[in-house]
Amino acid sequence: MTFRQFAFNNVFRNKRIYAAYFLSSLFSVLVFFVYAIFAFHPNLSKVNPNVAVGLHFAEGIIYVFSFIFVLVSMSAFLKSRKKEFGLMVMLGMTNKQLRRMVFIENVLIGFFATVSGIAVGLVFAKLILMAAKSILSLEESLPFYLPWQAIILTFSAFLLLFIVISFFTVSILKGNKLIDLIKGSTAPKKEPKASIVLSILAALLLAAGYVIALVVREMQVVVAMIPVTILVIIGTYFLFTQLSVFTINHLKGQKKLFWKKTNLVLFSDLAYRMKDNARAFFFVAIVSTVAFSAIGSLVGFRYMFTTAIAADRPFAFEYASNAGNENEQKHIQLIESKLDSFTYEKGEVHVKKISIPSLATKHIPLIGLISESEFNQLAKVAGELDKQVKLKDNETVYLYFQSSVGGGTERDLVEKRTLEFAGGKLNQIATLGSNIMGTYDNYLVVSDTFYDGIKEFEPETYYGFQIQNWKDTAKIGEGLLKEMGVSQTGGYSKNFHFSTLGYDWNGTNQGFGAVLFIGLFIGAVFFVAAGSFLYFRLYADLEDETRKFSAINKLGLTDKELSKILTVQLGLLFFVPIIVALIHGAVALTALQHMFDFNLFKSSALVLGTFTAIQLVYFLFIRFNYIRKIKSAM
Numbered sequence: 258m259t260f261r262q263f264a265f266n267n268v269f270r271n272k273r274i275y276a277a278y279f280l281s282s283l284f285s286v287l288v289f290f291v292y293a294i295f296a297f298h299p300n301l302s303k304v305n306p307n308v309a310v311g312l313h314f315a316e317g318i319i320y321v322f323s324f325i326f327v328l329v330s331m332s333a334f335l336k337s338r339k340k341e342f343g344l345m346v347m348l349g350m351t352n353k354q355l356r357r358m359v360f361i362e363n364v365l366i367g368f369f370a371t372v373s374g375i376a377v378g379l380v381f382a383k384l385i386l387m388a389a390k391s392i393l394s395l396e397e398s399l400p401f402y403l404p405w406q407a408i409i410l411t412f413s414a415f416l417l418l419f420i421v422i423s424f425f426t427v428s429i430l431k432g433n434k435l436i437d438l439i440k441g442s443t444a445p446k447k448e449p450k451a452s453i454v455l456s457i458l459a460a461l462l463l464a465a466g467y468v469i470a471l472v473v474r475e476m477q478v479v480v481a482m483i484p485v486t487i488l489v490i491i492g493t494y495f496l497f498t499q500l501s502v503f504t505i506n507h508l509k510g511q512k513k514l515f516w517k518k519t520n521l522v523l524f525s526d527l528a529y530r531m532k533d534n535a536r537a538f539f540f541v542a543i544v545s546t547v548a549f550s551a552i553g554s555l556v557g558f559r560y561m562f563t564t565a566i567a568a569d570r571p572f573a574f575e576y577a578s579n580a581g582n583e584n585e586q587k588h589i590q591l592i593e594s595k596l597d598s599f600t601y602e603k604g605e606v607h608v609k610k611i612s613i614p615s616l617a618t619k620h621i622p623l624i625g626l627i628s629e630s631e632f633n634q635l636a637k638v639a640g641e642l643d644k645q646v647k648l649k650d651n652e653t654v655y656l657y658f659q660s661s662v663g664g665g666t667e668r669d670l671v672e673k674r675t676l677e678f679a680g681g682k683l684n685q686i687a688t689l690g691s692n693i694m695g696t697y698d699n700y701l702v703v704s705d706t707f708y709d710g711i712k713e714f715e716p717e718t719y720y721g722f723q724i725q726n727w728k729d730t731a732k733i734g735e736g737l738l739k740e741m742g743v744s745q746t747g748g749y750s751k752n753f754h755f756s757t758l759g760y761d762w763n764g765t766n767q768g769f770g771a772v773l774f775i776g777l778f779i780g781a782v783f784f785v786a787a788g789s790f791l792y793f794r795l796y797a798d799l800e801d802e803t804r805k806f807s808a809i810n811k812l813g814l815t816d817k818e819l820s821k822i823l824t825v826q827l828g829l830l831f832f833v834p835i836i837v838a839l840i841h842g843a844v845a846l847t848a849l850q851h852m853f854d855f856n857l858f859k860s861s862a863l864v865l866g867t868f869t870a871i872q873l874v875y876f877l878f879i880r881f882n883y884i885r886k887i888k889s890a891m
Contacts, residue, residue, distance in 0.1 A: 267362055278330050279370055281789040285323040286374025286415050288778045292316045293407035294382055295389065300399050315775045319782055324418055326786045329540070331363060331426045360423045367419025375411055379404075389774070451503035459500040462492030470848040478852035485848075489841060493542055496837065497535040502528050518818075526805070530830060541787040542834040542841070545868075548783035549842030553864040554849055555776040557857040559769035561662060565855070566762050568661040568692070571639040572721035573601070573730050574737075575695045575756045580715040582752035588741060589720060595733050602723040604638035606631045607716040608700070609708065613678045616699075625700045625717070627656070628708035632693075638723050639693050646689070648704040653683040656700045659690030662855050676701075680711070694719060695756065727759050734760035784868060787838075788875050791831055795883060803887050816888070823884050831876050839865055 296312035335342075342355055350358075378385075386399040466488035473481045505528040508514060531538075574592055578585040593603075610623040617623070633645040646654050653676065676683040683703065694700060696719065724730060734757025743750045806819060846861040 267358065275366060278327075278789070279366055281330075281785055282323070282327060282367065282370035283374045283377070284785050285319060285326070285782055286371050286411060287378050288782050289316055289319050289323070289415070290375050290378040290407060290411040291382075291385055291778065292319070292775075293410050294378065294385070294404045295399075297404055297406040298386075298399055298402065311771060311775050315779055318779055320414060320418070322782065322786070323415075324422065326790075327367075327418070328422050328425055330790065331422060335359065335426060359426060363423035363426055364419055367422070368416065371412055371415040371419070374415075375408055378411075451499045451501075451506065453503065455495050455499040456503040459492050459495035462488045463496065466492060467844050470844050471851070473848065474851050475854070476852070478848050481848075490543065493837060493841070494539050497531070497538045497542070497834070501531045501535070501833070505531060527826065527829065530826070534830065537790055538830075538834040541790055542837045544783050544787045545835060545838035546841040546845070548780040548787070549838060549865060549868060550845040551776055551783075552780040553842060553846045553861050555769070555773045556864050557846065557849060557860045559766070559773055560860045561853060561855050561857065562769060563762060563766050565660065565662045566765055567758065570695045570756070570758050571641070571693060571723070572604070572695060573724035573727035573758050574720075574722040574734065575754075575758075576720040577696050577754045578718045578720075579752045580717055584741075585718065585753065588753065588755070591740060592720075592722065592737060595737060596722065596724070596730075599724050599726070599730070602638045604635040604721040604723070606635050606694070606719045606721075608719060609711045609716045611678055611680070611711060613676050613683075613701075615674075615676055616701075621698075625698065626708060626711060627694075627700050627702050628705050629702060630705050632656075632702045635721060636691075636693055638721060640723070641691070641693060644689065644691050644693060646687075646702055648686075648702070650704050650706050651682065651684055652686050652704065653707075654702045655685050655688045656694065656702050657688065657690055658692060658694070658697050658699060660692070662853050683707070693721075695721070696754070728762065730757065730759035731763040732760075734758075784871075787834075788872065791834070792879060795827070795830070795879065799883075799886065806887060819888070820884055823887065824880060827880050827883060828876070831879070832872070835869075835872050839869065 292312045292315050296309045296316070298309075345355060345358075346352075382404070383401045386401060389399055466485045469481050469488075470478075470485045505524060509524045509528070514520060574596075576588060576592065578588075606627055608625040608627060610625050612623055629646060629648050636642060636644045648654065673687075674685050676685055683701065685701075689702070737755065737757065738760070741750070741753075741755055743755060806814070806823075810819070842865060843861065846857060846865075850857040850861075
């Protein structure tokens with residue numbers, strides 16, 4: 258047997274421990290490769306060049322995270338194999354040969370993980386490209402192509418990553434004495450103790466972070482983000498290293514609880530495991546929080562902005578014409594000609610502008626007047642009959658634009674006041690928040706008699722086209738923007754403004770679909786890595802657990818009691834960091850909700866619920882295999 262064969266066989270002998278590491282590395286390679294397939298796709302850059310840039314950025318994030326994840330995982334593996342390495346040294350293996358063996362093993366696993374990840378990506382490439390059509394809201398599916406650039410980039414990048422990590426990991430073995438290697442994990446451990454001061458500090462830091470995050474509103478959320486993040490990270494670290502151990506030791510002091518059935522076995526070992534795995538749990542909690550918050554934010558943003566754009570604009574097409582616009586009737590006839598196959602209603606409002614000092618601002622010296630009859634007709638077309646008004650001659654209703662995100666634009670609303678201007682007075686009897694006029698401006702709704710008496714200004718005109726199935730008008734809207742010669746990102750011209758809800762909604766949906774697509778897999782990588790790290794920690798201690806329960810079994814421990822102890826122990830170790838991450842994520846998403854004053858409960862619950870369900874399935878799978886291996890070893 259050659260030395261390389263010996264290293265190769267070592268990998269297969271430890272395949273139980275290396276399995277999760279191999280699969281997680283494969284998944285990281287797979288996601289990186291999928292992003293590369295899209296980033297280099299010749300048709301995607303034509304649809305949206307920003308998506309390709311975002312995909313390459315996502316690849317960079319995954320690559321950096323994969324480096325940290327693989328490095329930490331390999332360090333944990335090497336520590337769990339110290340006893341094995343000690344025996345090899347006793348049998349004559351030199352330190353140089355030991356480091357060489359570990360280097361070959363790491364490169365070998367990395368090579369097969371990289372090749373397997375690329376192979377799996379190629380197998381499912383066609384399916385993934387087809388799925389991208391709905392995720393990115395593309396009009397045409399992306400055809401399959403042979404992604405040579407993606408293959409070369411992924412293979413070279415990850416092979417380099419595993420080689421560099423192999424150099425890092427072999428340095429961990431330097432300086433280890435033979436006696437330390439032989440003892441391995443069997444060296445006696447000191448009884449875990451916790452500082453009361455640091456335990457209280459952990460609770461205070463987390464409480465302070467949560468309170469600040471939940472109390473702040475609007476842009477204060479952005480200001481509070483960094484200090485809250487620092488408080489929560491430090492608090493989480495002390496939660497696992499101090500408060501968890503303190504809580505377990507306190508429970509052990511409760512004799513009725515500690516001596517009840519198998520709790521003695523459970524609590525006696527739980528404090529040691531929490532202390533040993535504190536950093537791992539901290540890592541899992543923070544990484545999972547990032548995954549929850551990132552994906553929850555992206556899903557929430559997409560839901561919020563696509564909902565808001567539809568809620569804030571009741572009309573499929575809006576055309577606002579300034580005074581003196583010679584193309585007004587030509588454009589209106591053009592819009593109507595494009596809607597021959599649609600059933601629609603048209604609302605029309607003429608706006609006269611006057612100067613009212615108490616309402617004038619530096620940027621908007623004039624305010625528009627709308628007649629009562631035209632406003633009521635527009636409200637009827639928009640389907641908002643509850644917004645219709647009834648006014649006497651000198652009465653007015655202040656109409657301000659009210660957005661579904663962040664509320665109204667007017668900050669100083671007064672229900673009743675007298676508005677004086679050069680031609681007389683108006684009695685403001687009420688304020689009305691609405692988005693019926695989709696120009697994002699504020700107006701005064703006045704009686705028809707008062708409106709007809711204003712002669713100084715030539716009126717501007719606003720048209721609203723109500724269409725039931727407005728999402729089907731995206732292509733028509735795009736064509737109208739081109740024919741009118743206005744920008745497709747704003748629709749503004751010197752004399753008029755034209756907006757198309759279907760086209761704008763579709764563009765917003767596509768943009769956030771691309772961002773969600775990018776963020777979804779990054780979050781998935783983080784989440785899989787977090788779950789895999791728990792798997793590594795559990796199986797690294799499998800030999801010690803088997804030895805311990807074999808001894809207890811001789812004292813009369815039944816299979817049912819063994820399964821119960823292991824289930825509770827695994828459940829605590831598996832779900833405590835995930836529950837902490839869920840709480841962190843829920844607080845972060847609630848703060849996001851407060852920032853925009855928009856209800857994101859459904860999207861947040863969907864994301865957190867999905868992750869919880871996946872983690873539960875993962876736990877049941879791990880529990881079944883873990884208990885089976887311990888029982889078979891006993």
